[in-house]
Amino acid sequence: MTDTWGPISSERPSSRPSTRPPTATGERAWYLDLPCPPGEGTFRSKGIAYRGLAHLVTSRVEGGPAAFAAALPTPALQRFFDQPFLASSFYDMFPLVAGSGVLASLARIPLDVFAHQQGRTQAAHDVEHAYRALLQGKSTDDIHSRLRPLAGRYYDFGEWDVERQGPDRIRVVESALPIWIMPWFVPMQIGYFSGLMAAMGKPSSTVTMQSFRREGLAGAMSLVVLELAVVLRD
Structure with a gap:
């Protein structure tokens, strides 16, 4: 089964994909279950x-x-x-x-707006503190090669591929992700990559979700593949 949405971008952080119908007034929020x-x-x-x-x-x-x-x-x-x-x-x-x-x-x-801000805040902290040696003071010329180990240090699941597609464009593919987290994870990741690029001297960079599809299961949990496009801009 494939879920298809239009592009989700750092220029429109209030937009988000959803794997669930809109929550009715008074209905229990999905993330509490x-x-x-x-x-x-x-x-x-x-x-x-x-x-x-x-x-x-x-x-x-x-x-x-x-x-x-x-x-x-x-x-x-x-x-x-x-x-x-x-x-x-x-x-x-x-x-x-x-x-x-x-x-x-x-x-x-709204959760998607909060998640976007949350991602940017976490990125700024990581550049300054947690992964300073990996990120701070570095050129974006080889940022794609440094983003691969960063993902591996954050999560013990998923597969992460980051490749340069030109002087100003990076493709990020994240696979084997649990579908349950995605309404929060997608805007958070867009905010995180936007924050990373800003902290590394590319404050006008944009991050856009290019595709999202289901692919496989882990037990009863559907897994998904997420593709992001990062366009570097000063």
């Missing part, structure tokens, strides 16, 4: 992403962590977020999506 209990997911992300979310909770939510914890819908999610997150350790990624959705709701921002 995790595919498995918090902490038991097999798709994992580095703790640095959770630490980034914690920073947003502190800086963006009135009432800070206590208000965020109270907004989490289940004791299991509350317990999951109550643990310390080590930047270099891997954690179930599904609660990150749920927590991002809760934080977007508290901030009264």
